[in-house]
Amino acid sequence: MNVTRREFLKLCGVSAVAMGLSATDLVRLEDLLASPNGPTVIWLQGSACTGCSVSFLNRISASAPQTAAEVLTDSINLIYHPNLMALAGQDAVEELKKASTNTKFLLAVEGGVPSKFSGSTCWAWNYNGTDVTFLRAVRDLAARAAGILCIGTCASWGGIPGAYPNPTAVKGVKAVTGKTTINIAGCPAHPDWVAWAVVQLILGNSISLDSYGRPRALFDRTVHDRCPRRENEEAETFGIDHLCLEELGCRGPDTKANCPVGGWNGGSNWCCEANAPCIGCTDPKFPFAQLTSQEGSDD
Amino acid sequence: MATITIDPVTRLEGHLKIKVSVENGKVVNAWATGTLFRGFETILVNRPPGDAQHITQRICGVCPVSHGMAAAITLDSAFGAAIPENARILRNLVLGANYIQSHILHFYHLAVLDFIDGPPMAPWQPSWNFEKRLTDQTGTLVEHYLKALEMRRKAHEMGALFGGRLPHPPAYIPGGFTTTPRPERISKFKSDLSQLIAFIRDFYLPDVKTLASAYPEYRSIGKGHGHLLAYGVFDLNSSGTLKELGRGRLMNGSNTVESVDVNAITEQVSYSWYADNTNNLNPSSGSTVPKYPKGKGYSWLKAPRYQGAPCEVGPLARMMVNGSYTGAISVMDRHLARADEALKIAQAMLHWIDQINAGGAVYARHTVPTSATSFGLTEAPRGALGHWLKISNGKISRYQVITPTCWNASPRDSSGKRGPIEEALIGTPVQNIDEPIEVLRVIHSFDPCLSCAVHVMRPGEDAKIFALGHDHGEEREHSRAAREEGHFHGVSET
Numbered sequence: 001m002n003v004t005r006r007e008f009l010k011l012c013g014v015s016a017v018a019m020g021l022s023a024t025d026l027v028r029l030e031d032l033l034a035s036p037n038g039p040t041v042i043w044l045q046g047s048a049c050t051g052c053s054v055s056f057l058n059r060i061s062a063s064a065p066q067t068a069a070e071v072l073t074d075s076i077n078l079i080y081h082p083n084l085m086a087l088a089g090q091d092a093v094e095e096l097k098k099a100s101t102n103t104k105f106l107l108a109v110e111g112g113v114p115s116k117f118s119g120s121t122c123w124a125w126n127y128n129g130t131d132v133t134f135l136r137a138v139r140d141l142a143a144r145a146a147g148i149l150c151i152g153t154c155a156s157w158g159g160i161p162g163a164y165p166n167p168t169a170v171k172g173v174k175a176v177t178g179k180t181t182i183n184i185a186g187c188p189a190h191p192d193w194v195a196w197a198v199v200q201l202i203l204g205n206s207i208s209l210d211s212y213g214r215p216r217a218l219f220d221r222t223v224h225d226r227c228p229r230r231e232n233e234e235a236e237t238f239g240i241d242h243l244c245l246e247e248l249g250c251r252g253p254d255t256k257a258n259c260p261v262g263g264w265n266g267g268s269n270w271c272c273e274a275n276a277p278c279i280g281c282t283d284p285k286f287p288f289a290q291l292t293s294q295e296g297s298d299d
Numbered sequence: 300m301a302t303i304t305i306d307p308v309t310r311l312e313g314h315l316k317i318k319v320s321v322e323n324g325k326v327v328n329a330w331a332t333g334t335l336f337r338g339f340e341t342i343l344v345n346r347p348p349g350d351a352q353h354i355t356q357r358i359c360g361v362c363p364v365s366h367g368m369a370a371a372i373t374l375d376s377a378f379g380a381a382i383p384e385n386a387r388i389l390r391n392l393v394l395g396a397n398y399i400q401s402h403i404l405h406f407y408h409l410a411v412l413d414f415i416d417g418p419p420m421a422p423w424q425p426s427w428n429f430e431k432r433l434t435d436q437t438g439t440l441v442e443h444y445l446k447a448l449e450m451r452r453k454a455h456e457m458g459a460l461f462g463g464r465l466p467h468p469p470a471y472i473p474g475g476f477t478t479t480p481r482p483e484r485i486s487k488f489k490s491d492l493s494q495l496i497a498f499i500r501d502f503y504l505p506d507v508k509t510l511a512s513a514y515p516e517y518r519s520i521g522k523g524h525g526h527l528l529a530y531g532v533f534d535l536n537s538s539g540t541l542k543e544l545g546r547g548r549l550m551n552g553s554n555t556v557e558s559v560d561v562n563a564i565t566e567q568v569s570y571s572w573y574a575d576n577t578n579n580l581n582p583s584s585g586s587t588v589p590k591y592p593k594g595k596g597y598s599w600l601k602a603p604r605y606q607g608a609p610c611e612v613g614p615l616a617r618m619m620v621n622g623s624y625t626g627a628i629s630v631m632d633r634h635l636a637r638a639d640e641a642l643k644i645a646q647a648m649l650h651w652i653d654q655i656n657a658g659g660a661v662y663a664r665h666t667v668p669t670s671a672t673s674f675g676l677t678e679a680p681r682g683a684l685g686h687w688l689k690i691s692n693g694k695i696s697r698y699q700v701i702t703p704t705c706w707n708a709s710p711r712d713s714s715g716k717r718g719p720i721e722e723a724l725i726g727t728p729v730q731n732i733d734e735p736i737e738v739l740r741v742i743h744s745f746d747p748c749l750s751c752a753v754h755v756m757r758p759g760e761d762a763k764i765f766a767l768g769h770d771h772g773e774e775r776e777h778s779r780a781a782r783e784e785g786h787f788h789g790v791s792e793t
Contacts, residue, residue, distance in 0.1 A: 045314075046335075047335065047337055048360075048750070049357050049358060049359050049360040049363075049750050050312045050313065050359065050360040050361055050750060051357065051359075051360020051361075051363065051466040051467055052360065053360070054360045054361055054404075054455075054465075054466050055360070055466060057404075057408075057448065057451070057452065058452050058455050058456075058465070059452070060448050060452065077420070077421050078421055078422050079421040079422060080422065081422050082307055082309050082310075083309070083310060083311075083312065083408070083409070084309075084310070084408065084422050084423075085309050085310070085421075085422035085423070086309075086310075086412045086417055086422065086423050086424065086425070086426035086427070087309065087425060087426060087427065088305050088307065088308055088309045088310070088739055089304070089305040089306060089307065089308070091425075091427070091734075092307065092309055093307075095421075095425070114337075121335065121336050121337075122314065122334070122335045122336075123306070123314065123316070123334040123335070124307070125306050125307050126304050126306035126316060129304075131306070131334075159357075160342065160354060160357045161337040161338065161342070163342045163354075164342070165341060165342075167337070167338030167341045167342070168336065168337060168338055170337075187357065187467065188360060188466055188467060237662065237664060238472060238474065238475070238477055238661075238662040239475060239476065239477060239478075239479065239660060239661040239662030240479075241479050241481075264459055264463075264464035264465075265455055265456045265458075265459035265464055265465055266452075266456045268456045268457075268459035268460050268464075268487075269459045269460055269461075269462070269463050269464060269478075270463065270464060271463050271464060271469050273463070274461070274462070274463030274464075274468075274469065274470050274477055274478040275470075275477040275478055275479065276463045276469035276470055276472075276477040276478070277469075279353055279469065281467075287350075287353070287354065289346075290346055290347050290350055291346075291347075291349075291350045291353050291354075292347050292349030292350050292353070293347060293349065
């Protein structure tokens with residue numbers, strides 16, 4: 001899409017500051033916005049449920065971009081996405097091969113990478129009569145990508161399919177490729193977190209990561225730290241508003257995420273606000289050995 | 300005769316490979332293969348029963364609410380928990396919100412690109428060069444495609460008002476629901492719902508009708524066996540005997556609705572990668588023992604059957620069983636029934652929300668047994684969904700799920716009968732075997748969700764993978780993993 005620098009700066013307003021865009025960034029943006037072809041993104045799905053893609057679609061809007069982030073995400077060249085793309089079969093794979101050979105590309109991975117039976121519990125595609133495992137596809141593309149974004153907890157560390165006893169030997173992308181990945185944790189990943197990361201990568205900004213590969217800017221504080229209920233009395237049963245959910249098993253104190261700040265689904269709600277204890281879905285150990293109490297009740 | 304493989308089949312949820320044989324311009328044979336498995340059944344064992352709603356939701360991120368509902372009613376049944384009326388209504392409202400989201404997503408973002416040119420940029424271009432009959436309306440349809448993105452997002456924002464967040468709402472719990480029906484949530488929900496009803500009525504439904512008029516031959520393509528099955532959904536009373544869309548079967552294209560006996564459901568594995576001695580079991584006693592390669596096996600999906608019959612599930616089945624849709628069984632009838640259903644459910648939701656008792660309870664305490672056996676039947680947007688649970692020593696000792704796409708995308712059964720999608724493909728005209736758009740149209744009409752279909756596997760240590768790949772006119776079977784590990788099980792290799 002074509003947006004002039006002036007229009008873009010008008011859109012930026014406060015958001016440029018909020019996004020941490022410097023004067024240099026804005027200059028770089030000018031070139032980017034002038035180019036007919038935005039940065040190429042290849043989005044793969046492995047041992048996944050598609051929840052992260054559905055979640056990402058929850059920030060896509062048809063109306064004029066409201067924020068700088070929207071302008072930038074609108075400018076990307078998403079040449080491969082299994083749920084959205086027009087082509088199917090080998091022709092779809094040809095697009096991916098063309099783009100990954102000829103241009104710089106960002107690799108976005110949704111879902112974990114299984115390696116049981118040499119990776120054959122998840123096939124990426126059939127090409128020239130040969131079934132290609134997701135393991136092989138990820139390794140091949142990761143080696144050539146300009147950056148790797150893990151969308152969600154599964155791609156980051158395996159997630160629910162990787163839970164004990166990990167029947168298909170699922171691992172995160174970094175573990176199977178040895179490459180540094182930017183882990184946008186969450187089950188699903190919050191679309192604002194994904195958009196933020198895409199913007200930083202487009203601008204070529206370096207992203208400071210914590211020891212689990214998560215951007216510090218997004219995952220620096222616990223849910224409990226900023227929860228509006230933290231000073232309130234504790235709930236002893238379900239279905240009551242405004243009470244702290246720690247007695248009901250809330251993992252907010254141990255979970256890094258900014259859910260209390262932005263909420264989910266355009267600020268409609270979020271887990272604790274819905275009186276649902278945090279289940280710690282941004283944590284590398286999610287889903288832990290259990291998510292609810294032994295009896296699944298408040299007893 | 301030419302053999303075509305499409306892998307990946309795009310614009311559906313999950314991983315599907317389709318192979319068809321085409322002779323004299325028509326499909327004469329078809330094989331559907333699910334190409335991903337994760338092992339949810341194994342993962343659930345030894346976890347607290349209450350984990351079921353959170354874990355099973357991640358079987359699928361497009362229909363997680365259906366799994367949340369199924370798990371909640373299964374647990375309620377196991378615990379003997381009677382939920383407050385408000386909880387019943389709120390559970391239905393969030394499920395309904397996701398139906399609206401899912402149906403809109405399906406028509407515009409998954410299916411319609413089989414007929415029109417999308418926006419002029421990746422990933423909607425390039426596309427195959429098939430005959431596009433709606434070139435005059437393409438601009439409008441593309442506009443609607445974009446508007447639909449906003450509408451499905453709105454449906455999720457609406458659902459999250461009570462669900463907590465979408466996808467994967469945490470609000471479904473045994474004994475009821477977590478979220479309270481605050482007045483401001485109710486009024487925002489109603490306001491969003493009115494906008495969604497207007498969109499379905501003024502854009503979605505008319506667009507489906509426009510498509511159906513432009514491609515009338517698709518009212519006679521994609522029938523399949525002609526058996527329809529619905530468990531029913533959206534309980535209107537606490538016992539579940541009254542539902543917005545009722546339970547029943549229509550077999551052999553008949554107009555007489557027959558009852559559904561859950562004991563008549565079995566899963567056959569003759570053409571699936573599971574041990575033959577686990578064949579034809581009801582899920583309450585079902586077992587999952589993978590076996591690869593297996594001479595005839597070609598899919599990770601089992602073949603659910605009702606008294607041995609392959610049944611189509613989904614909006615067409617629900618609406619016809621309910622007497623709310625009159626038509627045939629075909630590609631276009633599926634799209635039309637789905638749109639009709641979206642409107643029917645959305646309008647019903649306006650009534651349900653008015654029945655909420657503001658300030659009333661959403662959760663009821665209950666005792667929790669250390670052992671129990673139960674099941675829960677509901678419907679995902681794509682069709683009939685069942686969960687089967689066994690609790691021993693206070694933990695899950697078995698959990699089985701039969702999803703709608705397992706019914707629809709199933710492989711052949713013990714008697715060699717094809718699954719619904721496979722059968723629906725027979726007779727489909729294919730103009731260009733290099734760009735078999737007609738095959739995609741038939742598959743997409745079922746709104747397949749493969750993550751759901753291939754979730755419950757338990758691969759053994761020595762399992763090998765049987766991979767099917769081939770060139771036009773020639774079929775070559777090879778076992779890649781077997782070759783790498785140096786084992787051969789009677790699979791010939793060229």
